[in-house]
Amino acid sequence: MDFGSDVSAWEWGSKDVVNQIKHKYGPKELKVSSGSSTRRVIDFGDAENSTGISPTGQSGYFFDQHYQDQTPLYLAGKSRRQIINSDEIPVNQQSRLIFQP
Numbered sequence: 001m002d003f004g005s006d007v008s009a010w011e012w013g014s015k016d017v018v019n020q021i022k023h024k025y026g027p028k029e030l031k032v033s034s035g036s037s038t039r040r041v042i043d044f045g046d047a048e049n050s051t052g053i054s055p056t057g058q059s060g061y062f063f064d065q066h067y068q069d070q071t072p073l074y075l076a077g078k079s080r081r082q083i084i085n086s087d088e089i090p091v092n093q094q095s096r097l098i099f100q101p
Contacts, residue, residue, distance in 0.1 A: 052079055053079040055075075058070065066095075
């Protein structure tokens with residue numbers, strides 16, 4: 001699906017937009033047919049000003065307490081500030097998941 005270069009003509013909220021993204025990579029056209037539904041807005045001038053949201057919440061694990069904790073924000077079209085500063089992470093951390101072999 002090619003939306004064209006005129007952003008004002010795009011139909012925001014159209015269900016046809018979901019997973020209908022194509023990208024030209026050299027001679028190949030890559031089409032997204034599935035994947036996680038996440039929204040990210042990255043401010044490359046100030047990465048700490050970036051936002052994002054995930055409909056399955058902080059955890060994608062169904063039985064986790066954080067599963068779907070971001071769903072209401074996602075459905076409302078809102079997002080959260082992405083905390084990426086190593087000094088801010090411990091201050092804002094509510095829990096920690098440690099993977100061990």
